[in-house]
Amino acid sequence: MRFETFDDWADWIDDEFDEMLDEAVESRDGARVVALHDEAWESFPGEHDDQRLQGVVSSALGHFHDLRQWDASARWVPRMATLYGAQEPSVRFHRGVTAWNTGDAVAGQAELAKLYEDFGPNGFLPDPGYVAVARGEVSAPAGEPVAAENAEALSVDDPRVQGVAEQVNDAMDTGRWDEAIGLCREGLSLLGDPRSADGAMWFLGTMGDAYVEQEQWAEARDTFALATQVPGGMENPYIQLRLGQSEYELGNERPAANGLIAAYMQAPDILDEEPPKYLKFLREQGLIDS
Known part of the structure; x- marks a missing residue:
């Protein structure tokens, strides 16, 4: 099976793939989980370096890890490296594991x-x-x-997590960037596995902002890339915006364009209050009209 258009493929992902995957994961059917992700990959109507495959690749490696499908993981890690870059922390993690x-x-x-x-x-x-x-x-x-x-994982609503979040906000409001970064890491450690933890995106996004404030672009890029792997991160335009901006400042044109256009497509006015160089860059790349 191979779809003719991306919209058809995306509809299949939303209408059928996600439901079948949830059932396979719930039943711990590793072979079925692998087969479903392979089908999603093979049926994609375009080149396999398209950023729109990022969510499927991240899902695949996360589930393969949980279900110990290491042979499948070995096939998929190079795909993740193609889409995210070989040195992106999540790629390095999955490659090592x-x-x-x-x-x-x-x-x-x-x-x-x-x-x-x-x-x-x-x-x-x-x-x-x-x-x-x-x-x-x-x-x-x-x-x-x-x-x-x-082993303990706390809810984002737990008073201990909320207490750390309040300290993060205070540190950010007063420009204590390194302290905010450390507190964000503390908050993440309380939440357990960030791939399924509500609140992980907020801590990672705030940590990334602290790096941006210090113009530590490589650290910001890696943090926002991690944020795309947690609940709500991939579809959050602000996360994509900051990821794209970080890549831009590092001189990485292709991933910069991917992040910025993803943010722009989800929220067309998101760049209005940002430095004009980012809109100019998207126009120069032919991704939006002049």
Whole structure:
């Protein structure tokens, strides 16, 4: 099956794929989950470097990780690298974890150790348990998933999470950017797995804003890229805007265009209060009318 238009494919994703995937995930049917994602990939009516596949690829690798479908993960990590860039933290995480679990534990541990060196626990939001692998505290893959260091996951409405959020707002309001970043990490650690945690997008988005305020564009880019992986992140125009702006400031034209046009398409006035160089860039790329 291959659809003729993107709209037809997107309708199938919304009307059939998501429901079938939910059923397969609920029943822990790993083979079915893999088959559904393979079908979504193969039926896409366009080139496989199209940013509109990002959500499917992120979904695939997240579910393959949870269901320990490592052979499928090995096939899909290069796809994620094509869409996000080989050095994007989530790509590095999945590449390391996949290598660790498919017979190349040395390479996997080295990848995760470098990720930890660069980003600390923030690079392990998909599964904090692999911090132990990065630190060399686990010598070989186990038959079961690595246990997370902090098994307790709090609701975003929990007073402890809300208390941290209030401290974040106070730090941001008074320009204490590094303190805000540390507090955002603390809030994320309370929420557990960010891929399913309400509130993860807010902490990541705020952390990214703190990096933007300091013009730490690489850190901002990596943080907003992580934010696209959590509930509500991919479809949030503000997250896409800041991701695109960060890529622009780093000189990465293609991902900059992807992020900025995604934001613009969802909220056409989102760039009105931003520096005019971003609209100019989209016009120069031929993505919007002059």
